Amino acid sequence: MEFHVSLVGRDDLTGQIFQQVRAAILDGRLRAGDALPPTRELAQRLAVSRNTVSAAYDRLTAEGFLEARTGSGTFVREAGLGRQPEPARGQDLRALPVWDTISPPRPEDRRFEFDFRIGIPDMRLFPFASWRRILARQFTPAGMEVVVHDSAASHPALSAALARHIGVSRAVRASADDVLVTNGAQQAVDLVARILLEPGTVAAVEDPGYIGPRDVFRSQGATVVGVPVDDEGIVVSALPSDARLVYVTPSHQFPLGMPMSLSRRTALLDWAERTGAVIIEDDYDSEFRFGGRPIEPLQNLDRSGRVVYVGSLSKVLMPPLRMGFLIAPPSLRPALRAAKYVNDWHSTRPMQATLAEFIDEGLLARHIRRTRSEYRARHELITAIFRRDFADVLTPVPVVAGMHVSAYLTDGPDDVDIVKAARRAGVAVHALSPFSHQLPGRTGLALGYGGIQRDSIEEGLRRLRACISSVRRAG
Known part of the structure; x- marks a missing residue:
């Protein structure tokens, strides 16, 4: 086992090794049965004599912390000495107050009948065999090549495949250069908030509405204003005139489900152009339409460059894949790419390449x-x-x-x-x-x-x- 020992000066080196190994055992960082490095290896790593390390091990063995097994090495004894480490000091450290009001969902500790x-989604419907076949081709030296230049950029093949897919399925106007791949729709919303919101900026959300974007805006220090929805979608006349950003789910309002009417979509675009606001259009669950005419996206109706289109394939594919994307007006793209780089550099490249082939082979459709x-x-x-x-x-x-x-x-x-x-x-x-x-x-x-x-x-x-x-x- 790689075990960290830090020596200070040249005084009592055996004692320093003894104290640090002993503390690791008592804290539970080294558990019963764990193997310690051979004395020769640890001595070379610490640039001390082997006798110095051997003396420390002998003392630990004599006090019951270690045991030597002939032909196997030196191990922590099965003596139940481990205990949980004491909490680190720092009770005076406090996060910003907003984080006291945001609670991530707790993982379910039970299965429901x-x-x-x-x-x-129903994972039994997913074509795992086809996905594995494509994914296997990516786990090669070429597929795992580290991207250094413009690492925040999306995989070119996936950008092109997504642009074609949403162009055909949702009439979204986009080229490959317009697409930025994200880790789900939540990260896409977070990136937009990072580049547009300052403390005190007003952001509007549907009320009732999706909790995730609301928390994103609040975490950026924005003043979040809830706007009522009716059977036509968000009530545009109730939008605050000083809102810099509004988040909507026009194709399938979350959580109620009704689509935004054409007249309401037109009114929302007019409002954004008049006030200079940005609209985040989350095309929530648009893939699963089974009645009525398809709803034309705001992005396709937009003629003044006010809409950032956000989509997710997490539920279409598998939630653990965390695949999302956004399409923004050209003026915002450099900042969004920089925000993506600051946030996490880039989404997983092998998964992006796999999804690109999955789309191109017609498997997604x-x-x-x-x-x-x-x-x-x-x-x-x-x-x-x-x-x-x-x-x-x-x-x-x-x-x-x-x-x-x-x-x-x-x-x-x-x-x-x-x-x-x-x-x-x-x-x-x-x-x-x-x-x-x-x-x-x-x-x-x-x-x-x-x-x-x-x-x-x-x-x-x-x-x-x-x-x-x-x-x-x-x-």
């Missing part, structure tokens, strides 16, 4: 068609059961796209209480009220259908209906 959580068909069937089943069994307690929000459905509660039960009761019954759903920012939001539930199989939906909803009834009786 009926998993209706949002944003979880085929995968989207397959999953869209399956998710449509699950959506139709859930909404049919809602009409049959939930008409007195839930009012679904009409949607024609996405991987989840939202519904308002028709009377008083607390949606958070319902979620807690459902989880005790093995059913995972989301409450709508936590997605509200400043405005009093309506209570309701949001149910994803990527993580649950069709044959489990009816029983899961039966249990959810029982939980709603029990919470209503208790209230």
Whole structure:
């Protein structure tokens, strides 16, 4: 094992080695059974005589910390001496106050029998064999070549493939040079915030809306203002005139699900041109449209260069891949590329190259068609059961796209209480009220259908209906 020893001066070198090895054992950094470096190796590394190291090892052995095994080496004894290291001093260190108000989601410590959580795709539908075949070609010396020049730039093949893909599937106007690959849509939003927001700058968000961008803006010191949404999307007349930035999900509003009407999209673009604001268009779940006419992106309607288009392939592919991208007006591209470099240098190159081939071979389009068909069937089943069994307690929000459905509660039960009761019954759903920012939001539930199989939906909803009834009786 590589073990760090730092010697100061030339006094009592054996004692210094003894004290540092002993401290590492007591702190638990060296655990029972760990092998120590041979005396000759450690002596060479420390530029001391072998006798100096041997004397330290002998003393540690005599005191019961080490044991020598003939022909094997020197090991920490199985004596239960390890303990957790004491916390480092620094109680006077404090992060900025805003970080006390931002709480990352905790990883789930259990599996749910009926998993209706949002944003979880059905991994059984993913073509793993095809992905592995392409990925294997990237794990070669050429594929793993370190990029030094312009390392923040996206993989050229992926930039070109994404430009073609979104040009065909979403009518987005972009060339390969316009595309910046990011680690998911969240990083894309973070990069835009980094280059545009200063402390006190006003940023507008949909209310209710996606929590992630809201936290990004707050972390930059921005003043975040919630703007109401109705059945046509964000209410443009309620936007603050001093907003520098507005974040919207026009193709499939999160979390409610309705698309932004054409008149509202036009009004939003007019507002941005008039005020000089930037629009972040998150094309959330646009791939999974199974009804109605396709919604033309704001980016395609924009004629004054006010829109930054953000997309993610995390749910389309696999969430752990963290694949996203953004397309920005030319004036912002140098700053965004610099921000990407400062943030993390670049996204993983082998994965980018793999995705490029995956798109070019037509596998992404085929995968989207397959999953869209399956998710449509699950959506139709859930909404049919809602009409049959939930008409007195839930009012679904009409949607024609996405991987989840939202519904308002028709009377008083607390949606958070319902979620807690459902989880005790093995059913995972989301409450709508936590997605509200400043405005009093309506209570309701949001149910994803990527993580649950069709044959489990009816029983899961039966249990959810029982939980709603029990919470209503208790209230």
